[in-house]
Amino acid sequence: MTDRTTESAPDEKPKLKEYEGEGITVTFEPRRCLHAAECVHGLPEVFDLSRRPWVLPDAAEAGLVAEVVRRCPSGALRYHPADGSVEHPDIPTTVRRTPSGQLVMRGGLLVTGAYGDRPEARVVLCGCGASGNQPYCDHSGPCAEPDDDVPGRR
Incomplete structure (x- = not known):
């Protein structure tokens, strides 16, 4: 390892x-x-x-x-x-907005941000604009309320 x-x-x-x-x-x-x-x-x-x-x-x-x-x-x-396979994204793609505004997305995604286009299978995007890691949420703003991280709420 x-x-x-x-x-x-x-x-x-x-x-x-x-x-x-x-x-x-x-x-x-x-x-x-x-x-x-x-x-x-x-x-x-x-x-x-x-x-x-x-x-x-x-x-x-x-x-x-x-x-x-x-x-x-x-x-x-x-x-x-190790066998070279890849993670298969969820089908269908789902988008859920948390009560505080984050976008929780799963599926075949292409996210455009500061580093260009990135293929993604799972993301939490910032909904308040305060993240220093746009477009991803980094818990630095009001859209990152603690109860939004409840497991199983996808």
């Missing part, structure tokens, strides 16, 4: 941490994490914030790791199976 971090300058792509396992690689984009805790509750043996590295992809079967990563509403966590 390797833990690689790709740093970025302000005009480059966002920082991405990569945790490589034998059966699956998990990537993490810290600026997009909204702390929904789906990962740490779903597979604590793989995702443990008290340890470094905090992600050990080989601590569970690759299919289980992929299943838990797909629960990450913000898309901060992604996975790449």
Whole structure:
């Protein structure tokens, strides 16, 4: 298992941490994490914030790791199976506005932002305009009320 971090300058792509396992690689984009805790509750043996590295992809079967990563509403966590397959987006694509204005989207998405067009399967977009990571929500404004992170409300 390797833990690689790709740093970025302000005009480059966002920082991405990569945790490589034998059966699956998990990537993490810290600026997009909204702390929904789906990962740490779903597979604590793989995702443990008290340890470094905090992600050990080989601590569970690759299919289980992929299943838990797909629960990450913000898309901060992604996975790449060793067999070369990719995450299939939800069909149909869904959009839900939280009571405070965030847009929670799942499906085959193309998000345009500061770093150009990015294919996405899961995102939480800012609804108030205060995010420093536009168009993604970063919990810096009024559209990030704590009760909007309730698991299962997709």
